[in-house]
Amino acid sequence: MTTSVIPGDRSTRAVNAVHDADPERLTAAIDAVSPGPLLMTLVHMTGDRSLLDEFASRLKKARAAEAASAPGEYPAEVAEEVRRRAHAVLSPELVPELHVPDDELFLEMSRVATDDDIGPEYVPYLREQAGFPPLPASEPEHRPAPEGFRVAVVGAGMVGINAAVGLAEAGIGFRVFEASDDIGGTWSRNTYPGAAVDTPSHFYSYSFELNPDWSKFYPTGPEYLAYLRHVADKYGVRDHVELRTRVLGCEWDEQRLLWHVRVQSPGGSTEVYEAKAVITATGILNAASIPEIAGAETFEGVAMHTAEWDDSVELDGKRVVVLGTGCTAVQVVADLAGRAEHLDVVFRQPHWITPERNVVSGVDEDVRWALRHIPYFHQWYRLVTHWFTADKSFQIPRIDPDWNAEHVSCSPANDALMQICLKHLHEELGDRPDLVEMLTPDFPPFAKRIVKDPGFLAAARREDVALHRTTFDSIEPNGVRLANGEFLEADVIIWATGFKLEYLNFLDVVGRDGVTLAEKWDHSRDPRAYLGITVPGFPNFFVTAGPNSAPNHGGGHNVTSEEHVHYAVETLRFLIDRGHSAAEPTVEATDAYNARVDAELDRTVWQHPGTANGYYRNAAGRAWVSCPWRLVDYWTMLRAPNPEDLLLHP
Template identity: 55%
Template sequence: MTDIIDTGTDTTTDRETLLHNAIAECDPAPLLMSMVHATGDTGLLEEFGARLTIEEPGNHYRTGIRPVTPPGTYPDDVVADIRARAREILTPDLEPELDVPGDELFRRMATVCTAQRVDAEFVPILLEQAGFTKDRRHVPAIVTPPADFEVIVIGAGMVGINAGIKLDEAGFPFTIFEERDDIGGTWHRNTYPGAAVDTPSHYYSYSFELNPNWSKYYPTGIEYQSYLLDVVEKYRLREHIRFGTRVRSATWVAEENRWEVVTEDRAGTVRRHRARAVVTALGMLNAPNIPDVPGMDGFAGTVVHTAEWDTELDLRGKRVVVLGTGCTSVQVVASIVDEVESLDVVVRSPHWLVPEKTVGGEVPSGERWAMAHLPYYDRWFRLRTYWFASDNLYPLPRIDKEWAATHLSASPANDMVLNTALEYLQKSFPDRPDLVEKLTPDFRPYAKRIVKDPGFFAALNRDHVNLHRASFREVTPDGVLTSEGEFIPADVIVLATGFRLQFTTAIEITGRDGRTLAELWKGGEDPRAYLGVQVSGFPNLFVTAGPNAAPNHGAGHNITGEEQVHYLLECLQYLLENDHAAMDVTQSAQDEYNRRVDEALDKTVWVHPGAEVSGYYRNSSGRAVVPCPWRLVDYWTMLREPHLEDLVFLPKEQGGN
């Protein structure tokens, strides 16, 4: 990525000042790792690691000779000593003595960096996700993809861009079809006030394309879209993307062992394409959920869904009603509260909200300089960000049956989240027990997505803001009638009601036996796949963001997208190396995989939420169709290479080419 940090004039004095500021503002843990890289002195690990509290399995944390500190943090005196040592050791524009460490040294460094125990099984995924190593290929690229091995990617969002980059690097000819006018997917669509990513900036990005220039610890939608645009420009992907082009259907042609993909552009021109493989990169939440409320069409004011925001809409001095209380709603409310005359928030079912001090927080200029200039500082910062947002959280949605029998929370670990959220709620409204009651969910934490508060609770404390625990019963020309019988006058209605869950079923995809994916998945109501990627009967179709593939306990869509792209490339390369035309997963392997998925999910709050709860995680029968039940390290390992015993291969001679 292009360095946009203003480093001043190129003089030694200025660089020394920048370094001094960086040392003062840096996170001490990656700063210490940068010192190890700069000097090659691994004795620093023993010196400072001995003064930390390292977490042990089975305990929240282990008390050593030092007082117990929150997990992953450094005591104040250790922080002070690291900064003092850094001022002695580090010089501007130094060359590192230590580059990528070996696995065992890396594990030791990761243990000290996180101040937690890091076992060997995490080393490969951490090396990749921190940006130290590129994709580790299992299938050797001996055969160059032929010119007729065309791959079609549907969608130019985060995963579609990733797929295009990796297909290009591997030499596969490919085309990306994108219905909208530009790349970005979610971040091109969502331009509502306050739109932001609720996963940390320095992790919610490609592991192979770290960005030292994030201005905030949690990026705005605009900044994230800018990052994606820069990536597309760097890798020259636009020449492969056909914008304004909708994929209408994809049909497997058995005689050719190819897919026929039908597209339609904005002019109505229909074209047919042949492809050896098809990759769907549509995401699972891409169709706005517009509630069917009587009278909506007769409203005299403006109705806008957050996914279809009118950037010309002026809310100043308007009476605004917002429907919804998920991530989008809280961002909108916090963002527009100072503009409107009145703001009424209608909440059918509240979410658990937790405080996050860095939501909206700016990255200090010194730390941004460190990201770009201190040896490997950005990679260790990313590693820490990933570590504390990933498998550390895996126990939280899991149910302890004895505990859950007598508690709303699912386990002692889940109870910590509940108590954190309750304490934050009560502190936010010390004199408003009515709001505390309205905003307290009746289901276990993690049954729905945990929301990080960007200022929503503060907005609800304003005199011109009202909260209604209700839903819309009817819309009249001049306002809204709630399900509780209350009338709210309005000039603008904002629908922060999210998206309808779709697993590629909006496209007619027809497999080997003539059945469509929509039929097989009952219109998307019961989607099932193998590894969340392949579907029996649909050769060389790779579904990203597929069923039971979302990392709902932590991390972000970016890691599962990278894993799935890695897997599909391993599959395609295997076909080339072994002279096969196509691969398909066996029905028995898919059934067994889903049996294990359901068995594992049965131990989570996603299946047993503690109360009746609606949301996109589950279908109408209560089956959890979105979450992946495994740890991220487990799912990452599953997708390293194709499992040949689960697959069948179609020979080239069967299809003629």
């Protein structure tokens, strides 16, 4: 199989222009947008770097006077001056010469745009992740992939689509196998009421395909699915996807040095696809986790999991019981409150809930216009958004032993976030001390996933909503019996109980010497991988979203997606350029890497004993999901394979 050229050039990200713009729209946009990114546009268009010195000084004075209201938010008088300058410089008649900054200038611009101290190690990372055009450079010559060198990609969600784009760009043949009847992964399956992404829209997207048209600052599930479909269409991915085709297993052929990938076609027949490499893009949260409750089979109403939503079920005017208070549950409750006749929310342990004023807010049309038309504004807006939702939070989950010994929070930085959450809780429910007590966790923020409030706390105070800090004891024909003896009448039971965490234990993978991945990983009880991606004994097998690769302190799955795809593609390019057939990590390199992971994780709240029932930890209590590194450090580790850590096959 050969790979056709996929349209769309990732190396030339679009730069918009104000030329021929409607003067009124331009004026309105300048008045509506964030001043930091707008100031960077002026530097690009004028080449005047003295603007940076001037406004850095203004911001410093404002901080000294305590005029700044939030991290990265310009004080009013500074913002007003930026806009005044922009009105003077930007005009529909202007055809600017766009000045592309070198690394030194880019770093200075990043610091002023965020009003924060960013280290020089972030420059290449932020250039890429913010979606800037790469600096002119001589791309190394790569040998073309040999005839028949092709890759099997398992899954057509965020990572699978990304892998398709990356492999095609590298000239490597591939096929994507997707078990469902549509692309989109998580966002094609999760259609429950209120389904949304809890990472900002303008960051939670591919760095090579920025979207200026998000309607909300945090995208709804349907809008994010539409974005993924757009990317798949633009880059011709659909032509390489086999829908309704389930991968049953993969077996390594030691003589021919390739994988036999067994797939089940839509008609039910089994076929074998031969591939030099396999990239799994299935994620780790796939199978719905539904607790086994006595009497469940007797329920006469409807019971459904949020990941198996039935849109035909009528919820308005019904008695609904929701089990859970995680990210999904709060979205469902916020949406159903006021629609259901009565809504009962049952949960074992509360989460820390943080206020986020934009989580349900729409993006003003003037802002969208600016993102589309003002040169480089979109890239700088994305950079600022990313900075304050990613490594800026790196210290929050890290333990200060002295502080942790005397506080619920684990450090001063962690406590600062906890106080924000407590303030929000008291502001929303201050006249309901019973609910405040019920919804106050007894563990540090970040030990379990932080929840951004979509209106859950406001819903909790309604007369037709009741919260119960307990769990189900049994289910009866017309309702639920709780562990405290209380009975709740129900027409509908909603399992907002998340997923079974699966590190490929649903896939039969046989590596060298007949060893299975299930055996290697002790049937997913404690999986380990080199860099969170590859496993000794499994050549050319790339596990995206593997153990200890999730950036739980901040960022998003989109960053991990791009990092893992980049590493897989660069490893395959390395093999092709050097004339090797396959590579796998050595046992020594894998053990050394995981020793470093464990040592670093021991200093974090992800090992906190009060959160043993969260999916961040395995049955033995080890934090097996979280990545311990800063995003920039992990990104740097994955730029290229280290030959010294690899066992190479001829």
